[in-house]
Amino acid sequence: MAHFRVNERCNGCLACVQNCPASALAHEDDGKRRKLLHNMTRCARCGNCWRICPHRAVEFQHLLHGPWEEVVTMELVRCAVCGEPLYTADFGENLAEKLDRKVEPLCPEHLKAHPYSVWKKLYPDTATLDGRGE
Ligand code: SF4
Numbered sequence: 631m632a633h634f635r636v637n638e639r640c641n642g643c644l645a646c647v648q649n650c651p652a653s654a655l656a657h658e659d660d661g662k663r664r665k666l667l668h669n670m671t672r673c674a675r676c677g678n679c680w681r682i683c684p685h686r687a688v689e690f691q692h693l694l695h696g697p698w699e700e701v702v703t704m705e706l707v708r709c710a711v712c713g714e715p716l717y718t719a720d721f722g723e724n725l726a727e728k729l730d731r732k733v734e735p736l737c738p739e740h741l742k743a744h745p746y747s748v749w750k751k752l753y754p755d756t757a758t759l760d761g762r763g764e
C-alpha cells in the first residue's frame with residue numbers, strides 16, 4: 631500500500647515536485663504519459679507538497695496514519711513460576727552460550743527468592759530428592 635497518495639484532482643503541474651525540500655518527489659514523462667513518483671525513504675513528511683498543491687490533490691493524512699505491521703514473531707520464554715514474560719528463546723540461547731551455563735527462566739523476583747516451590751517448578755522430576763517433597 632502506498633503511503634503517499636494523490637487523488638484524481640492532480641493535474642500534473644509539478645508544483646509539489648519543484649518544492650519538495652527532500653527531493654522525494656519526481657516525475658517521469660514517458661511517451662504520452664506523465665507519472666508522478668514518490669520515494670518514501672527520502673520523504674521528511676514535512677507536508678510542503680500538501681500545503682503547496684493548488685488542487686488539494688495530496689492525501690497527506692496517509693503519511694501520518696498507518697497500521698502497526700508485524701515484522702517478526704518469536705518464541706517467548708516466561709518465568710517458570712509466575713509466567714511473567716522474560717525474553718525470547720533465541721535470546722536465552724545466546725545468553726546461555728555466552729555465560730556457558732543454563733539460564734533458569736525466572737523473573738528477578740523469583741530468581742532472588744529461589745524458594746523450594748521455584749526449584750520444584752524448574753526440576754519437577756527431582757522434587758523429592760532431599761525428602762522435602764509433598
Ligand atoms: S502540486 Fe498537486 S496538482 Fe501539482 S503535480 Fe503535485 S499533486 Fe499534482
Ligand code: SF4
Nearest residue numbers: 650673674676677679
Ligand atoms: S512531505 Fe515533504 S518531503 Fe515528503 S514529499 Fe511532501 S514535500 Fe517532499
